[in-house]
Amino acid sequence: MTxxxxxxxxAGFGAGLAVLGAGLGIGRxxxxxxxxxxxxxxxAGDIRTSMIISAALIEGVTLFAIVVCVLLAIKV
Amino acid sequence: xxxxxxxxxxxxATTQHAPEATPAPAPSAQSEAQEHRATxxxxxxxxxxxxxxxxxxxxxxxxxxxxxxxxxxxxxxxxLLEHVSDGYVLEYPGICGTHHHPERKALRWDCETDLKHxxxxxxxxxxxxxxxDMTPTKHLVxxxxxxxxxxxAFFVSVRRRALVPKGLYNFLELLVQFVRDEIAVKNIGKExxxxxxxxxxxxxFFILFVNxxxxxxxxxxxxxxIAVTAALALFTFFITQYAQIKAQGFGGYxxxxxxxxxxxxxxxxxxxxILGLFTKPFALTIRLFANMVAGHxxxxxxxxxxxxxxxxxxxxxxxxxxxxxxxLELFVAFVQAYIFTMLSSLFIGAGLVHHGDDHGHDxxxxxxxxxxxxxxxxxxxKVPSHG
Numbered sequence: 001m002t003x004x005x006x007x008x009x010x011a012g013f014g015a016g017l018a019v020l021g022a023g024l025g026i027g028r029x030x031x032x033x034x035x036x037x038x039x040x041x042x043x044a045g046d047i048r049t050s051m052i053i054s055a056a057l058i059e060g061v062t063l064f065a066i067v068v069c070v071l072l073a074i075k076v
Numbered sequence: 077x078x079x080x081x082x083x084x085x086x087x088x089a090t091t092q093h094a095p096e097a098t099p100a101p102a103p104s105a106q107s108e109a110q111e112h113r114a115t116x117x118x119x120x121x122x123x124x125x126x127x128x129x130x131x132x133x134x135x136x137x138x139x140x141x142x143x144x145x146x147x148x149x150x151x152x153x154x155x156l157l158e159h160v161s162d163g164y165v166l167e168y169p170g171i172c173g174t175h176h177h178p179e180r181k182a183l184r185w186d187c188e189t190d191l192k193h194x195x196x197x198x199x200x201x202x203x204x205x206x207x208x209d210m211t212p213t214k215h216l217v218x219x220x221x222x223x224x225x226x227x228x229a230f231f232v233s234v235r236r237r238a239l240v241p242k243g244l245y246n247f248l249e250l251l252v253q254f255v256r257d258e259i260a261v262k263n264i265g266k267e268x269x270x271x272x273x274x275x276x277x278x279x280x281f282f283i284l285f286v287n288x289x290x291x292x293x294x295x296x297x298x299x300x301x302i303a304v305t306a307a308l309a310l311f312t313f314f315i316t317q318y319a320q321i322k323a324q325g326f327g328g329y330x331x332x333x334x335x336x337x338x339x340x341x342x343x344x345x346x347x348x349x350i351l352g353l354f355t356k357p358f359a360l361t362i363r364l365f366a367n368m369v370a371g372h373x374x375x376x377x378x379x380x381x382x383x384x385x386x387x388x389x390x391x392x393x394x395x396x397x398x399x400x401x402x403x404l405e406l407f408v409a410f411v412q413a414y415i416f417t418m419l420s421s422l423f424i425g426a427g428l429v430h431h432g433d434d435h436g437h438d439x440x441x442x443x444x445x446x447x448x449x450x451x452x453x454x455x456x457x458k459v460p461s462h463g
Contacts, residue, residue: 059367063370074157
């Protein structure tokens with residue numbers, strides 16, 4: 001396999017793994033947030049705000065990996 | 077949703093065996109030029125890649141012939157990169173001639189202006205052996221436009237200032253109050269917040285407006301340029317260090333850098349701490365940049381799928397998905413502005429706190445209120461443990 005083919009292959013794998021990590025992390029986050037809101041509905045607003053902030057931070061880390069995958073895919 | 081997926085799957089299946097379509101001007105409401113045809117096996121076009129590779133070789137002979145016609149042939153990945161990255165070409169709808177026939181002026185939706193042709197060499201400066209090219213680029217023009225809209229919005233609304241605010245002023249005051257109360261006061265503290273609210277408001281509104289600007293057709297996202305986000309993160313970095321030095325004195329700031337370990341560990345500790353100083357602005361940079369660029373790439377890839385597979389039927393599944401991602405992008409524009417501002421205020425607030433006995437790493441600033449909560453519950457549950 002040439003290095004270009006390997007770069008494309010790894011870009012694909014990397015994107016899949018990054019989405020896996022993000023999905024697992026944000027899924028657990030959403031589960032905890034929903035459970036907390038169910039236990040105490042009055043805190044639902046605060047919990048929602050914290051959830052959005054945490055989701056954005058987790059997604060930021062995922063996008064580090066996506067940037068690397070895009071760099072590989074455009075053969076830089 | 078499943079019906080959309082089923083339609084997309086059906087379209088993919090039917091186009092698998094269809095020959096690579098000649099670039100017929102398919103009606104498209106998007107800004108993709110009708111002449112673009114995909115021949116690049118980009119990683120997301122998994123199954124179509126084989127077909128594209130075979131057809132691409134057969135058509136390389138045809139490409140030269142087709143170049144002489146009015147249509148431009150470009151690869152999908154090139155189109156993607158051209159839309160997302162910085163360049164000297166501005167696109168806009170207007171009255172102009174085409175690339176090959178500049179004299180036939182008509183109302184077109186894909187006029188181009190090459191800023192290099194407009195400015196020539198007038199803004200290219202030579203200093204010794206280095207060349208500094210100051211010709212405006214697409215992202216720079218978008219920055220100017222975003223700043224102009226921002227200044228216009230605020231100055232126009234402030235003129236009608238009254239005790240009971242109405243209209244645009246009311247809405248902007250809502251947002252400014254949100255930045256001051258929820259972001260600045262919560263993270264920096266009541267006494268010091270007002271010193272930093274101007275910067276935080278500027279950061280929030282600037283990033284918000286520039287992000288939203290990128291979603292307008294024919295415009296580009298200036299925050300999709302890593303230099304812009306790096307500059308914003310550098311502003312936060314300098315303000316954080318300035319705030320910390322002002323609050324703790326320069327000696328206190330240096331002591332902070334040692335991390336509270338014994339002096340013989342300083343040669344290891346200080347470089348590590350200095351590196352740690354830069355990870356936060358770096359994370360701010362990459363987070364904002366990658367969020368903005370990734371959304372655009374996904375939208376363009378979904379729409380480019382229509383051209384990669386060559387069948388208009390793909391649009392039935394692809395355009396609604398692109399629309400959903402577009403709505404997500406709207407949300408992400410707001411959230412990223414909020415996250416950048418909130419993290420900036422968090423870093424400023426963490427630097428301002430006078431650390432007593434704990435290590436003074438900014439991560440431990442989160443641990444401090446949690447530890448206090450733990451101590452509180454300890455006191456409540458003290459009685460039954462020693463039975």
